[in-house]
Ligand SMILES: Nc1ncnc2c1ncn2[C@@H]1O[C@H](COP(=O)(O)OP(=O)(O)OP(=O)(O)O)[C@@H](O)[C@H]1O
Ligand SMILES: Nc1ncnc2c1ncn2[C@@H]1O[C@H](COP(=O)(O)OP(=O)(O)OP(=O)(O)O)[C@@H](O)[C@H]1O
């Protein structure tokens with residue numbers, strides 16, 4: 001069945017003409033959360049959750065974002081959605097900096113971007129019926145009297161029944177709830193969708209269903225996509241390009257193939273080597289490639305933040321912070337081993 | 346069948362009697378763990394993995410839970426027949442466990458050093474001083490930097506991964522015959538996970554410990570286990586040596602799981618393909634269908650599957666599957 005969800009599909013070509021090839025450009029983005037202590041709630045430091053990150057997403061492109069827990073992935077997703085206001089930096093959405101937009105202007109932009117969160121249990125209001133959850137924003141915004149038909153179309157699109165409209169979230173399994181969240185995200189025909197660990201909370205046997213669904217919806221509707229996950233196998237499956245983060249910094253950015261076949265940053269290499277391999281003969285493989293813990297983002301190490309765990313660290317790594325450079329065509333890395341082309345185009 | 350089994354579990358059924366009905370959390374579980382070997386327990390959320398482990402430890406909260414049938418034998422001793430004191434002596438000395446939630450199993454009001462030291466004091470009768478020395482050693486073994494300085498820290502001062510390693514240190518400090526590790530690395534990042542799995546495998550080789558490793562991660566199973574049991578809806582649906590798991594799985598659920606996961610690099614060899622889905626959803630344990638619990642999601646199901654629960658059929662050396670399709674190959678007893 002083919003239903004038209006969007007009445008004004010974002011025409012990638014028209015967009016490209018007016019705003020270039022990119023739907024989103026993030027420039028030197030920083031988010032520092034204050035840490036407060038004591039009775040007076042004095043600020044005793046800052047968590048440098050995102051610290052000078054730049055990247056872009058092309059029209060219709062899927063960018064994958066990976067990295068260890070706490071490295072700042074979700075913070076980036078929330079900054080793009082402008083759920084936070086960045087400490088510094090620019091977020092250019094279709095050519096316009098939205099980093100400090102407010103009020104109606106911000107709401108208008110937010111309608112074009114939607115986010116799907118990790119926990120499908122926490123992100124659905126238990127008191128509303130599925131139809132209201134999915135269709136409320138659409139109904140309010142468009143005033144469309146036939147909004148229920150729109151919701152029915154959306155539910156069919158995500159593999160649910162139109163009759164599910166009248167049920168409550170608790171009547172659904174985890175995988176079904178994530179489908180409801182996806183339907184809600186698609187209701188406003190977004191141009192950009194952020195999915196933050198959309199399958200991590202789901203059973204293994206259900207994950208493939210949701211990954212396939214997101215992948216085929218994206219192909220059909222043509223939205224641009226930021227896919228955040230800690231599982232590199234999942235990200236590689238779905239992404240066109242992959243960005244790797246470590247402790248608030250982006251350390252490598254390349255096409256899916258280049259990142260897998262020719263990882264440059266020692267952290268990316270370690271990440272790939274550490275993925276447990278579901279195949280015969282994997283037993284007794286030496287897996288440890290890194291030692292030590294991820295340092296605290298409250299006091300990140302000087303120089304390269306990875307140097308405390310890096311097997312290839314050199315003296316300068318603890319002194320000079322490496323910047324992102326284009327070491328190979330369209331393959332960016334922040335590591336002193338790869339001098340490459342200096343940034344600043 | 347008794348060879349050198351350290352632990353043998355037969356016909357285990359553990360049910361929870363709730364106001365909504367009887368939850369048949371474990372409903373027909375059989376397996377053996379050999380000395381010095383690792384048994385991987387695979388299965389999705391709610392399939393009864395933790396309840397199986399807690400049954401072995403005799404830690405099922407009662408009410409509402411009860412072991413309603415089965416035998417659990419450790420070196421030939423029937424654990425279900427033991428009194429409370431006897432089972433307490435076995436916990437820690439013979440069987441130790443790493444629980445699924447590290448935060449809930451560390452005591453927030455005692456220092457990390459004291460909690461590990463207590464294990465040495467109880468199980469090896471050491472003095473507090475000796476025990477703290479041992480605790481620092483253990484922390485070093487699980488890769489905590491400057492272990493001596495961290496002995497006086499409280500659990501909340503450790504990161505999630507470090508707490509998990511403290512749990513592992515405590516479990517290993519017992520030097521028990523069997524270590525039950527319930528999702529020991531699920532909350533951890535892959536690079537830390539790799540460290541912990543290596544640690545468990547090397548300690549096991551050193552101490553000759555048997556390990557029961559519970560996970561839903563096929564990769565983790567592949568890298569640690571000798572034998573595998575696959576659970577679905579409270580039952581063991583397949584039991585097989587690790588290499589068979591990847592080469593000739595027989596239960597359609599096991600086959601489906603293997604096909605549904607994306608594998609690193611696969612896309613560049615075969616081109617991008619949609620993942621193979623297992624249709625439908627995880628069943629409700631209170632209202633299970635009469636036949637095979639997997640039948641409603643199974644592409645190969647036929648009438649008998651929907652009417653009658655299959656038993657475990659032997660389909661090869663050390664390989665059994667609870668599926669009517671396996672009946673034809675099964676050696677008739
Ligand atoms: N609202 C907040 N206030 C203070 N600190 C925060 C806040 N949100 C995130 N942080 C901190 O910022 C850092 C990055 O967090 P973030 O949630 O972005 O990580 P992540 O990469 O998404 O991790 P995970 O994989 O665990 O989801 C962490 O140290 C976190 O504790
Ligand atoms: N105290 C309890 N009361 C009622 N039901 C329970 C109780 N403990 C467990 N159950 C039920 O038993 C079933 C099996 O739970 P169990 O914790 O063994 O699953 P699991 O395989 O370990 O899953 P996970 O991978 O999520 O840890 C679940 O349906 C659970 O809801």
Ligand SMILES: [Mg+2]
Nearest residue numbers: 073074075196
């Ligand atoms: Mg996150």
Ligand SMILES: [Mg+2]
Nearest residue numbers: 394395396445
């Ligand atoms: Mg469990």
